[in-house]
Amino acid sequence: MPRVNEEIEDLLTEWADLLQIGGADAFRVRAYEKAARALGGHPRDLRDLSDREILAIPSVGKHMAARVREYLDAGTMHELEDMREAVPAGVRDLMRVPGLGPKRALLLHQELGIAGIGELADAIASERVRAVKGLGEKTELNLFRALQNLSRTQDRVRIDEAIEISLRVVEQLENLPGVKSIVPAGSVRRMRDTIGDLDVLVASENSEHVMGAFLEMPDVVSVVARGDTKSSVVTRRGMQIDLRVVPANAWGAALIYFTGSKEHNVKIRELAMKAGMKLSEWGLFRACDGRLIAGATEEEVYAALGLAWIPPAMREDTGEVEAALAGDLPALIEQTDLRGDLHSHTDLTDGIASLDVMVEAAAARGFEYFAITDHAQNLAMTGMSREAVLAQREKIATIQLRFPHMRLLHGCELNIGRDGSVDYDAEFLAGFDITVASVHSLFRLSREETTARLIAAARNPFVNVIGHPTGRLIGRREPIDVDFEVLFGVAAETGTALEVNCFPDRLDLRDEHVRWATRRGVTISIATDAHAPKHLDNVRFGIGTAQRGWAKRSDVLNARTASEVGKFVADKRAPR
């Protein structure tokens, strides 16, 4: 169930859409959108705020505050109900079709009585759309394609796939004459967990070659837009790729613009405006005479706005601009800060590589320590018996001799039972250097039962890390329903770390939960859960997720030394 903050965000966003369809003033619409975002992203639960505190939220004025209050008290916003009456259901749905905004959605409803995506498809099939004044054959064809694409790309692409596709585009274009720089920008650069479409930025004084090559890439099935500086294509699997070409002196400004997010861009453009400047992808200019102030690098553009350089992962307008203005941007965790990995598997359980191979792969990455955490006995089919555990421990002791610079930790991934209990008895658990405990079953329990289950595990003195705490599998399995505020409180109190699992289809905890957890004082473990040597490279996705959650080095367990990790474990085991 979403937090009340998100419920209110959804309602005000819907309200903004309905206003837009009704032809309301664009700035009024934007006021609703801004308020929706401000309320949805507010760190505290709106139920816990006084009226005065709600009114103090930026972009929330007395009208919005009154609506929030009405919703909190009565569970409804009566004016919104009225709006819904006025705009036929389904018209708003039409706006999901790329190429259809509020104006055309309303036009299609007024002229053809269309009130839904299915009806739109029928109207296109019977060539009625082209007959509407202001639309035409081309528009009809574009809408047809957009509808086809919509069904194909319901699912966003995972970050790892998106990076791979971007790099293929880069490879095909980087050696063309005149290309000075080329990078994937957009949400890939911000390391979002899933990606809608790809943005690639090129620095070149002459866009002709690169544009031509882009439009003719083998994977391209249709060209959505083509221009001198900007083109968009759709690939065979339905992914849209935008290419933007700018001169080198605008590189920084364009990189900011094209990295986004949109909300971040709007925020810093407002900042520029207030300071008598104008920011666009072409540079930062003096408003009075249009003179260029900055543009070649991101750093100089941010600096001219009075901001430190903001890491791409933070650019979501969730407070980073304010933090940069105040000069207290956090120093984010970097991949180079990580000293080891605290979650990995071998072919003793469900990994595909032997202990030796995994250890060698970890050593090759320069780790100072490496925990082997194969599955505990209760995991059907693959879990380790006690004998297998002890045999592995002996083997690790032998291998350790070959790796004097990397401390091997013998750990285990425990299974959290329905009641929060884990495998083995206390005495046996005490033999491990560290443990990870994870939910591997019963993902659909109630929030109460799930929360109780996880806090019971967290209170176990022999549980050091909760692995992939929500169990989500992106695009395949919903997260378990847990009261995070309670879980984070207990994790902080008991000295239990929560994992940021680096698998690109997990990224669990996710970005916003990392931020919430670390704010509550929870330690996180950025762990690969590697089942093969190449999985150790997934750490960059975990780092991206942690950065999106504003995690600092001090928040991260495996950024500490081996002896500090040992102390983290010992402290929890010590009787209080």
Place this chain on the structure above:
DNA sequence: GCCGTTTTCGGCCCGACTGTTTTCAGTCG
């Protein structure tokens, strides 16, 4: 509808591309 250490009224982010237009509205990011 929100906001203000220049303003309580008059502003509000910026530019590219498309299609159906005779000069620009709509959409997108």
